[in-house]
Amino acid sequence: MLPMAEIHHECGIAAVYQLPGDVHPLCPEGLPEQASRLLPRMLLDIQNRGQLAAGMTAYHPGRDQILDTHKEIGTVSEVFRLSHKGKAESLMQRYSGVAAIGHVRYATCGAEDRNYAQPYERHHLEKRKWFAFAFNGQLANYAALKEKLLSEAEYHLARENDTEIIMHEISRELSGDRRPRLVDVMKAVCQRFDGAYSLVLLNAQGDMLVARDPLGIKPLCYALEGTLFAAASESVPLLNLGFQPESIKSLPPGHAITITGGKFAIEKFADSPRSAHCFFEWVYFANVASTLDDRSVYLSRTTLGEELARLELADGGVPLDENTIVVPVPDTSKAAADAMAHRLRVPSREGLIRNRYSGRTFIEGSGNRKNKAESKYTPLREVLGGKRVFLVEDSIVRSTTMRVLLNRIRTLGGAKEIHVRVACPPIIAPCFYGIDMSTVDELFAPKLMRGRPLNDEVQAEMAASLGADSLRYLPIESISRAIRLEPNKLCQACITGQYPTDHGQQLYQIALENVGKGDSASRTYEVQHTLTFAQ
Structure with a gap:
């Protein structure tokens, strides 16, 4: 994703999963299908990362809409109607689930309307190909990825942002009769991505993926206590849910958490020759109460x-x-x-x-x-x-x-x-x-x-x-x-x-070449995209 008054941040992501077994005491009402109620609370704690839009996708195998997504323009309180008890409760009932992912957005690229709010959901007849995902970051090689996709016959992109690019790249890895593990999907797509991306994904089989890019540019924290798992862009949402401080960890760069068939695992999907944590998280963006990468x-x-x-x-x-x-x-x-x-x-x-x-x-x-x-x-x-x-x-x-x-x-x-x-x-x-x-x-x-x-x-x-x-x-x-x-x-x-990445350095050179040319109204990657197609 991409845009700052003094500065606009990117976005924030969150995920929660009540694993099989005894229901964790932190799970609302003691019911596994109410785990999704924790998501709006988590999003409130990362509201500092984006106030333009918010949303969540919940997984419930007992309803027709196994995956169901609610998202809208507005703050978390507005989107989830938290000031209106009856309407908030109605939403929580409709979007109940044993697992959920969520997102708060500030627009770094794309328009400021509901179509750009996350999570993005991709419907499919096969449950393993029906998924929703959300991410925090930005692909520096967005223009190149877009040009390559559109150069292939019959392809079309409906939105001007890298979130849709990621969705299509994930879909490509799931196409046909291949049945890759979610971590193998990350292994494949990360070879094509240049930039920052912490993401959460949930499919209609109830499988979850939480991944952090090989440089660890954006923060991503997680906690697992007993049968309850949660992850978020910062540590504060996890602490406020009730997880013990010693249970809250930062996901290492190039690693992914998967929950498949109810089984929790952490696995490396890419080598991390170095880290490149965004220093601005500590200086400005993150909640002052957060702990990031220790x-x-x-x-x-x-x-x-x-x-x-x-x-x-x-x-x-x-x-x-x-x-x-x-x-x-x-x-x-x-x-x-x-x-x-x-x-x-x-x-x-x-x-x-x-x-x-x-x-x-x-x-x-x-x-x-x-x-x-x-x-x-x-x-x-x-x-x-x-x-x-x-x-x-x-x-x-x-x-x-x-x-x-x-x-x-x-x-x-x-x-x-x-x-x-x-x-x-x-x-x-x-x-x-x-x-x-x-x-x-x-x-x-x-x-x-x-x-x-x-x-x-x-x-x-x-x-x-x-x-x-x-x-x-x-x-x-x-x-x-x-x-x-x-x-x-x-x-x-x-x-x-x-x-820290090749395409980032290339974009900087374009930005330097555009100094004083009146392109300030356009973002550099948008100018680059225009130049690419003009050639």
């Missing part, structure tokens, strides 16, 4: 704040006195801001109050980001008035929100000085693995860096452009220190321009 999101963000404080103390450029405060941009910057303030021995204050009913501007999709940003945060003059403010932000991508914030903090909040501190290096390159920033022209930093290294002069120009008194980014080496992973185990393409 690394705490909260602790990583506090370390980033300590790195900011270390740089501040090293040069002593900004006075630290009784009028100095640290203010986080809610909510993802709070851990870093608190840690920075603690190390600097100045107060950390909530000088910006987020309107939690305005939505996350990076997830909402199209529209006026400036107006959304203005309604998103309210500055507190009682906190900010007359103060020297260290404003801590997790990242600056397009700068729309930051410009609005600085103006409101100064005019409405009455701050004396505003010093922006970014708990991330400059975003200089697009993402082709599931985050909506696919062109260079839309990014803030490259416009001012213009190929120059990040130094005091460049950062002063950036501050002036934003309307801040000063600005400081973290250096690239701070990221691996904070996450406690070697740089070669992280995907840091958006801050280095070095991509």
Whole structure:
């Protein structure tokens, strides 16, 4: 999948299965066919990963619609009618099942309508070929895969996204009289995929597949206690279901979990010469309470704040006195801001109050980001008035929100000085693995860096452009220190321009060639697709 206000994320996936045997105590109502009721609860806990659409597919062998899918545009609460007890209950009864998969979506590619909501379901007369699946990520070689499919006679694609490509590639492996194991399907299709993909699949035989790409770009956690299995993009949904922390693990890259004939197994489907975990999960996207690949999101963000404080103390450029405060941009910057303030021995204050009913501007999709940003945060003059403010932000991508914030903090909040501190290096390159920033022209930093290294002069120009008194980014080496992973185990393409896959690097070259050509309205992979068919 693919698109970010400051940034749009990809999506989130979830799965649950009540295995044969004694019904697990966490299974609702003590009935195996009610296991699917856990899915909306899990999706609520990964709502941070996408608010455009949500859906689930449930498996129940005792009904005509063995697989049945409910999906719609909207938040999880809206899609599953959670504020209306009767309607929510009716949905849970209709979509009951011993197993279910689910998805929350932000559109990284494709239109913002129900047809692009996931899971995708492919009906077939043979139960083994009737399946539903959902995925988190993006195929960097989407255009090439699409061109190859359409070059074959009688093939047609109804949607402009890589989700449909994946569905057809899986279907191809199931065609004819072949009866491959689900893990063997993954072994085959992964040879053709370049990019990021964590996926969940459920078929009409009751078989389930949960898989993570060989680089492990997107996170994927799972837990198995007794007869209950669950998986999700993050650890928080599993913890909140009631699984013990020691039961929650990250699925290794290139591995798949299968449940076939009621039997649980974990198997490697592809070699993983290296990992390339998306560093932005720890910096921004993931729930601060999550643990991904044995690394705490909260602790990583506090370390980033300590790195900011270390740089501040090293040069002593900004006075630290009784009028100095640290203010986080809610909510993802709070851990870093608190840690920075603690190390600097100045107060950390909530000088910006987020309107939690305005939505996350990076997830909402199209529209006026400036107006959304203005309604998103309210500055507190009682906190900010007359103060020297260290404003801590997790990242600056397009700068729309930051410009609005600085103006409101100064005019409405009455701050004396505003010093922006970014708990991330400059975003200089697009993402082709599931985050909506696919062109260079839309990014803030490259416009001012213009190929120059990040130094005091460049950062002063950036501050002036934003309307801040000063600005400081973290250096690239701070990221691996904070996450406690070697740089070669992280995907840091958006801050280095070095991509972990061939097609990602090729798309970056196209993005560089398109700088200043007016293609900003189109994503790079869409421009590439147009160019491919124009040749």
